[in-house]
Amino acid sequence: xxxxxxxxxxxxxxxxxxxxxxxxxxxxxxxxxxxxxxxxxxxxxxxxxxxxxxxxxxxxxxxxxxxxxxxxxxxxxxxxxxxxxxxxxxxxxxxxxxxxxxxxxxxxxxxxxxxxxxxxxxxxxxxxxxxxxxxxxxxxxxxxxxxxxxxxxxxxxxxxxxxxxxxxxxxxxxxxxxxxxxxxxxxxxxxxxxxxxxxxxxxxxxxxxxxxxxxxxxxxxxxxxxxxxxxxxxxxxxxxxxxxxxxxxxxxxxxxxxxxxxxxxxxxxxxxxxxxxxxxxxxxxxxxxxxxxxxxxxxxxxxxxxxxxxxxxxxxxxxxxxxxxxxxxxxxxxxxxxxxxxxxxxxxxxxxxxxxxxxxxxxxxxxxxxxxxxxxxxxxxxxxxxxxxxxxxxxxxxxxxxxxxxxxxxxxxxxxxxxxxxxxxxxxxxxxxxxxxxxxxxxxxxxxxxxxxxxxxxxxxxxxxxxxxxxxxxxxxxxxxxxxxxxxxxxxxxxxxx
Numbered sequence: 148x149x150x151x152x153x154x155x156x157x158x159x160x161x162x163x164x165x166x167x168x169x170x171x172x173x174x175x176x177x178x179x180x181x182x183x184x185x186x187x188x189x190x191x192x193x194x195x196x197x198x199x200x201x202x203x204x205x206x207x208x209x210x211x212x213x214x215x216x217x218x219x220x221x222x223x224x225x226x227x228x229x230x231x232x233x234x235x236x237x238x239x240x241x242x243x244x245x246x247x248x249x250x251x252x253x254x255x256x257x258x259x260x261x262x263x264x265x266x267x268x269x270x271x272x273x274x275x276x277x278x279x280x281x282x283x284x285x286x287x288x289x290x291x292x293x294x295x296x297x298x299x300x301x302x303x304x305x306x307x308x309x310x311x312x313x314x315x316x317x318x319x320x321x322x323x324x325x326x327x328x329x330x331x332x333x334x335x336x337x338x339x340x341x342x343x344x345x346x347x348x349x350x351x352x353x354x355x356x357x358x359x360x361x362x363x364x365x366x367x368x369x370x371x372x373x374x375x376x377x378x379x380x381x382x383x384x385x386x387x388x389x390x391x392x393x394x395x396x397x398x399x400x401x402x403x404x405x406x407x408x409x410x411x412x413x414x415x416x417x418x419x420x421x422x423x424x425x426x427x428x429x430x431x432x433x434x435x436x437x438x439x440x441x442x443x444x445x446x447x448x449x450x451x452x453x454x455x456x457x458x459x460x461x462x463x464x465x466x467x468x469x470x471x472x473x474x475x476x477x478x479x480x481x482x483x484x485x486x487x488x489x490x491x492x493x494x495x496x497x498x499x500x501x502x503x504x505x506x507x508x509x510x511x512x513x514x515x516x517x518x519x520x521x522x523x524x525x526x527x528x529x530x531x532x533x534x535x536x537x538x539x540x541x542x543x544x545x546x547x548x549x550x551x552x553x554x555x556x557x558x559x560x561x562x563x564x565x566x567x568x569x570x571x572x573x574x575x576x577x578x579x580x581x582x583x584x585x586x587x588x589x590x591x592x593x594x595x596x597x598x599x600x601x602x603x604x605x606x607x608x609x610x611x612x613x614x615x616x617x618x619x620x621x622x623x624x625x626x627x628x629x630x631x632x633x634x635x636x637x638x639x640x641x642x643x644x645x
Contacts, residue, residue, distance in 0.1 A: 255526045323588040357565065389446075397446050
């Protein structure tokens with residue numbers, strides 16, 4: 148391993164490769180900040196440039212774009228509640244309320260610190276454990292992935308206010324229902340399309356996310372414009388430094404979330420989205436009485452998903468590099484780039500192409516360091532976005548939301564559907580229904596169905612697949628504890644009074 152690290156440093160520490168890392172990080176950050184353009188779009192735009200480079204240099208550039216886009220994606224989530232990337236949805240739960248309280252600078256800085264720490268911890272784990280974790284990812288079967296999705300969905304308690312657990316469950320079921328719209332890839336049958344060709348491919352994540360978060364927020368600004376102007380505190384731009392107590396509070400959160408995010412990222416198909424939701428839910432559960440501050444601008448609630456999604460990005464390179472298995476759409480594009488260079492990822496990659504393997508690994512740390520050094524000085528200027536008058540900010544949010552959705556399909560039907568979802572979201576939010584469980588159900592719905600179908604096929608309809616393996620049984624126990632905890636909290640006061 149020491150020889151590999153030295154070889155990676157030797158490859159990285161050239162003017163050309165350092166410049167490529169910096170360019171990739173800057174390009175990824177800028178593209179990631181725009182709602183609707185995530186890491187897939189960013190990498191796709193940079194692939195033609197990478198073809199003119201050596202394989203190691205090309206992968207360094209594309210890797211920099213990848214985690215730069217994830218790093219930058221939190222900015223739009225925090226400032227305008229527009230999570231254009233699924234991995235930064237959980238960031239908006241506490242990042243946006245914190246920005247609305249006048250602490251946009253602190254929110255962006257905390258996200259930057261958590262992302263850097265998560266990426267750094269993940270790189271260390273990647274260097275030490277990559278071969279062993281490859282075996283772990285291979286041992287996971289469809290039943291385990293299904294239970295992992297159920298665990299993610301069971302954490303709806305993390306998004307529910309006291310007494311609103313039923314509403315959170317209803318929104319989760321609604322999200323799962325929306326995920327079934329479109330063509331069933333296994334059977335080719337159209338489901339809930341109502342005869343419209345526009346719905347054959349299903350509903351895009353970006354449409355649902357923009358409608359339920361960004362557009363809804365813009366409409367609420369318009370509806371309550373006078374109250375917003377009176378209640379919005381003065382922006383405290385200089386508050387980038389965290390107090391000793393705040394560092395003490397979030398340090399263990401970042402450590403736990405980084406390890407969890409990395410392990411989830413190692414599993415093909417899970418990725419940064421599942422990691423960020425699980426980390427947020429786990430920290431809210433562990434917070435006890437302090438869980439009341441989650442969703443209202445908690446630094447713990449902000450740092451947990453940010454550390455997890457960055458660590459998961461690094462973790463996703465384990466199955467990509469060691470097994471040749473892309474864990475997400477983004478890593479699938481990276482796999483295509485590797486194959487175009489004539490390199491086949493797999494167990495022998497770090498033996499046959501050690502310079503490429505270790506340079507990509509080492510570039511992750513340098514990339515996170517460059518992102519931190521580039522973004523911290525710019526935070527006071529980025530935070531000034533909130534100082535834009537509402538009369539200008541609202542049209543900008545609407546423009547980016549509509550443009551981002553339209554550029555995916557070039558279909559005006561999606562814009563009408565988006566408006567319909569926005570009106571429904573306004574009504575639901577007014578009635579006290581949380582939007583986060585809906586988005587969680589929508590994101591995990593497809594993976595949940597696919598893995599359940601495969602698990603049922605393998606077991607020939609026998610439900611014993613839920614507990615017949617140690618990993619499945621462990622996940623079942625954790626899910627049971629998570630689901631029964633809210634019920635126990637409700638029954639305990641009744642038992643005491645009786």
